[in-house]
Amino acid sequence: MICDNIRINEDGNLTFAGLDTIDLAKKYGTPLYLMDEDKIRENCNIYKDALKKYFGDSARVLYASKAAAFKRLYEIIDDEDMGIDVVSSGEIYTAIKAGVSLQNAYFHGNNKTDFDIKYAIENKIGYFVVDNIEELDAIEKESSRQCIIQKILLRLTPGIDVHTYEAVNTGKVDSKFGTAIETGQAEKMVEYTLGLKNIELCGFHSHIGSQVFNSDNYLNGSEKMLDFIADIKSKLGYETKVLNIGGGYGVRYTQDDPIIDIDANIKKVSEFIKKKVKTLSINMPQIIMEPGRSIVGDSGMTLYTVGTVKTITGYKSYVSVDGGMTDNPRYALYQSPYTVMIANKAREKEDFKYSVVGRCCESGDIIQEDVMMPKAKRGDIVAVLTTGAYNYSMASNYNRITRPPVVMIKDKKDYLAVRRESFEDLVRNDI
Ligand SMILES: Cc1ncc(COP(=O)(O)O)c(C=O)c1O
Ligand SMILES: N[C@@H](CCCC[NH3+])C(=O)O
Secondary structure, eight states, X not given: OOSTTEEEOTXXXXXXXXXXXXXXXHHHOSSEEEEEHHHHHHHHHHHHHHHHXXXXXXXXXEEEGGGSOOHHHHHHHHHTTOEEEEOSHHHXXXXXXXXXXXXXXXXXXXXXXXXXXXXXXXXXXXXXXXXXXXXXXXXXXXXXXXXXOEEEEEEEEOOOOOOSOGXXXXXXXXXXXXXESTTSHHHHHHHHHHTOSSXXXXXXXXXXXXXXXXXXHHHHHHHHHHHHHHHHHHHHOOOXXXXXXXXXXXXXXXXXXXXXXXXXXXXXHHHHHHHHHHHHTOOOOEEEEOXXXXXXXXXXXXXXXXXXXXXXXXXXXXXXXXXXXXXXXXXXXXXXXXXEEEGGGTTSOOOEEEEEEOSXXXXXXXXXXXXXXXXXXXXXXXXXXXXXXXXXXXXXXXXXXXXXXXXXXXXXXXXXXXXXXXXXXXXXXXX
């Protein structure tokens, strides 16, 4: 199995976090998102322990909540004593509703609106991660109006191409995110920031991309950032306190993805950073990382019920499930690979090839092409593995399909974290 929280029981059913998925499908209905709370906490602790071990007590892990955001998840992250990366007022609102203090919240995004800036400052956001010079002006104006000094990091693009899929390749010079080091604009932005009265520059941020397995990308990114930090010190006398090296480590969607050892990777990154800091004679900044996918990805699974099974003679066979791109748009967007199984036939021979598709009025509504599975029939339960990241958070109501519930599993006990949307929810805002 691609993750140790997935097994097959004596009935030949797939189990997740110790529970029979067929029982869960019966209890809650499908489509259904499952999330393994123990795995989320385990992933949090791998990061916390490694950062502490290799970068010392000051290092911090933030959870990039765009990967999956709902109240219970923010509570768990808060309970794990981690900070959060938020990208919208909606995420901020959800975190507040979960009782999370925003002191360790970092507000990202390439286009924070005036409303966002006002709302975040009113709610005492810890840090803005400022994307560009215009945004700096807007934050300075609002900080001055609210008579505060706002802490910020500047988001820089180190000019790294991590060769992941294009939609998540964010560290290149030509990117909608951040300000480029290579063009000289980053340096100008630092100089400008240092002249602002209501802003305290704490340091710098870069995020090279997502679903990254090779730490060399982080070394290259960190090298560019540290060279910049040294350059800024010598030119402007500014000593950087914080360096946030972003998130991005990958998860295993299929057997083809490597098993990643986060601890060993962070060790490698830390050795590189410490050596480089010494060579450049700069102070060691506080190191922050902000993983999303690798905290929640393998803690998730989606269950569906099979409806139509159709063979087009001479072409291929389709298995249609009761969800689709509305709860998982990642194949439609990026042709993302997934492991797909029939949960009630987990031990049976996989000798039929199917396209597993959703129920939306859209040919691109595909979960996965060319999946080898046992012979499927109406009523079977299909499990799509590793759906914890960027599934619930990217779900939509296309075709007025209601979003599935999220059921969490802790110590082999299931509980509802997000209710299934109702038809009434669909018309709630219709006038
Ligand atoms: C600024 C920033 N930080 C963190 C993340 C989290 O990345 P991942 O989910 O790949 O860990 C993202 C998304 O790629 C991001 O844009
Ligand atoms: N939504 C993307 C990841 C975006 C990363 C955010 N910067 C995915 O599903 O892979």
